[in-house]
Amino acid sequence: MLADKRIFFLGAGSMSEAMLKGLLATATLPPDRIVLCNRQHLARLHELRDGYGIIPSRDKLADIATADIVILAVKPFDVTRALAEVHDALSADQLLISVAAGVATAAIEALIPAGIPVVRAMPNTSSFVQESATAICGGRWAMPEALEIARQLFAAIGTVVAVDEGAMDAVTGLSGSGPAYIYYVAEALLAAGEAVGLPEETSRELLIQTLYGAARMLRETGKGPGELRRQVTSPNGTTMAGIAALDDAEVAAALRRAVARATERAREMGVQLSQR
Numbered sequence: 001m002l003a004d005k006r007i008f009f010l011g012a013g014s015m016s017e018a019m020l021k022g023l024l025a026t027a028t029l030p031p032d033r034i035v036l037c038n039r040q041h042l043a044r045l046h047e048l049r050d051g052y053g054i055i056p057s058r059d060k061l062a063d064i065a066t067a068d069i070v071i072l073a074v075k076p077f078d079v080t081r082a083l084a085e086v087h088d089a090l091s092a093d094q095l096l097i098s099v100a101a102g103v104a105t106a107a108i109e110a111l112i113p114a115g116i117p118v119v120r121a122m123p124n125t126s127s128f129v130q131e132s133a134t135a136i137c138g139g140r141w142a143m144p145e146a147l148e149i150a151r152q153l154f155a156a157i158g159t160v161v162a163v164d165e166g167a168m169d170a171v172t173g174l175s176g177s178g179p180a181y182i183y184y185v186a187e188a189l190l191a192a193g194e195a196v197g198l199p200e201e202t203s204r205e206l207l208i209q210t211l212y213g214a215a216r217m218l219r220e221t222g223k224g225p226g227e228l229r230r231q232v233t234s235p236n237g238t239t240m241a242g243i244a245a246l247d248d249a250e251v252a253a254a255l256r257r258a259v260a261r262a263t264e265r266a267r268e269m270g271v272q273l274s275q276r
């Protein structure tokens, strides 16, 4: 089980901080079971030690060799070098979890000793408030226990779904880029609120609560978005007039295109990475 494990974060950037913050806040792991390193930025390691009581690594290879789980959290273009540096400290009784966007499990497996289970995860930026929508998939050596440990780990920063690796580009197009789509819509609605005469602060407060409330309604009533929308749309009422304007502008089709384009782009970028 996860509570008994030692975790090594290879990379001490924003994603590692979001994850360790969630792990500590949910008491999934105590700080003395978490070790992390980066490449050169010592002040950053001290900041994380002072903020969270995490141990910065003094001897990367020795610390990795004694870890049960290694989280690969470097930028995709740093993956090859980061894994080459620690290759000899890795062994098949460990689990490697990668959050590197677009990097396939097979590409990682090719850079580490054979037999090490690899789980690839795609969290999103809401992990900073422990509300990530994370998808995980396993590589060729990842048995169900490996996926279960990864699920528990990402459950500390939000919700987790397991998918086939073939779906990862689509996940990137939907929930990876998803927060930005919602910010885009929020930005437009804020401007729209001001255009009909609301002060910016009032618009902002009403809008944030509207988004939050709608998300909770979707989650807690178990009803689909279509059903919830129909429930609040009375014939010839205000909502119906607003929705008709959205239909005229083909907003649903635009969102379909946005997700399709982002999915396609994820696929293109993945191909570039695996050729590095």
Ligand SMILES: NC(=O)c1ccc[n+]([C@@H]2O[C@H](COP(=O)([O-])OP(=O)(O)OC[C@H]3O[C@@H](n4cnc5c(N)ncnc54)[C@H](OP(=O)(O)O)[C@@H]3O)[C@@H](O)[C@H]2O)c1
Residues within 6 Å of the ligand: 010, 011, 012, 013, 014, 015, 016, 037, 038, 039, 040, 041, 042, 044, 073, 074, 075, 076, 078, 081, 082, 083, 085, 099, 100, 101, 122, 123, 124, 125
């Ligand atoms: N941020 C997100 O919302 C998000 C969402 C989904 C997936 N991801 C993925 O998460 C990964 C990390 O993203 P991030 O935003 O956390 O990046 P980041 O803030 O730039 O952090 C990257 C970290 O990797 C370290 N690093 C680089 N090369 C290294 C090496 N050879 N050995 C050890 N550490 C090394 C860097 O150290 P120095 O600072 O010392 O160079 C830095 O601490 C990326 O692959 C990204 O695709 C991020």
